[in-house]
Amino acid sequence: xxxYWLMKSEPDVYSIDDMxxxxxxxxxGVRNYQARNYxxxxxxxxxxxxxxxxxxxxxxxAPGDEFLFYHSNAEPPGVAGIGRIxxxxxxxxxxxNKKLEVFEPKATKEKPVWFCSEVEFVKKFDRxxxxxxxxxxxxxxxxxxxxxxxxxxxQPVLKAEFERLAKLSQKKP
DNA sequence: GCCAACGTTGGC
DNA sequence: GCCAACGTTGGC
Numbered sequence: 001x002x003x004y005w006l007m008k009s010e011p012d013v014y015s016i017d018d019m020x021x022x023x024x025x026x027x028x029g030v031r032n033y034q035a036r037n038y039x040x041x042x043x044x045x046x047x048x049x050x051x052x053x054x055x056x057x058x059x060x061x062a063p064g065d066e067f068l069f070y071h072s073n074a075e076p077p078g079v080a081g082i083g084r085i086x087x088x089x090x091x092x093x094x095x096x097n098k099k100l101e102v103f104e105p106k107a108t109k110e111k112p113v114w115f116c117s118e119v120e121f122v123k124k125f126d127r128x129x130x131x132x133x134x135x136x137x138x139x140x141x142x143x144x145x146x147x148x149x150x151x152x153x154x155q156p157v158l159k160a161e162f163e164r165l166a167k168l169s170q171k172k173p
Numbered sequence: 174g175c176c177a178a179c180g181t182t183g184g185c
Numbered sequence: 186g187c188c189a190a191c192g193t194t195g196g197c
Contacts, residue, residue: 031193033180077196148178151178151193151194
């Protein structure tokens with residue numbers, strides 16, 4: 001069963017236009033366990049950290065899943081387009097790079113700590129759907145994005161929510 | 174730039 | 186295992 005996600009990126013760092021240009025990219029730099037667990041997928045990865053009981057029960061990504069590309073720390077913040085997951089459970093190469101802020105001293109090639117997904121560009125919306133507008137939609141009120149204090153950068157989305165946002169993107173602002 | 178809310182770290 | 190202190194996220 002195809003699942004749906006929302007993934008946040010600051011457009012100053014990596015935007016929907018960057019993903020369009022690249023075609024595919026590794027979703028690197030995520031340093032949150034819950035988000036990591038989603039991106040690890042269901043496949044057993046040799047040397048990978050064990051997921052907790054709770055994490056085992058949580059949804060998990062698979063190739064073919066689609067996601068909403070969300071621009072955070074942007075003006076306006078909002079959903080900018082769609083991508084597709086092409087691989088899950090890829091060791092995040094940035095954890096091995098001492099020069100980066102997301103370097104992970106505990107990680108080794110045999111036992112990586114952080115994992116990412118590989119994602120493909122699907123489409124850029126004709127307009128960014130602003131957070132304000134998402135908030136004003138009754139049918140979207142349960143989105144993780146809108147929950148108080150929620151700041152997960154990779155989060156599950158219902159099919160109905162995904163489709164509603166795709167539809168809203170076609171509306172003239 | 175501010176700051177509320179959250180996640181992580183580390184001393185005990 | 187608790188929890189205070191600290192760091193980060195992300196909207197405003």
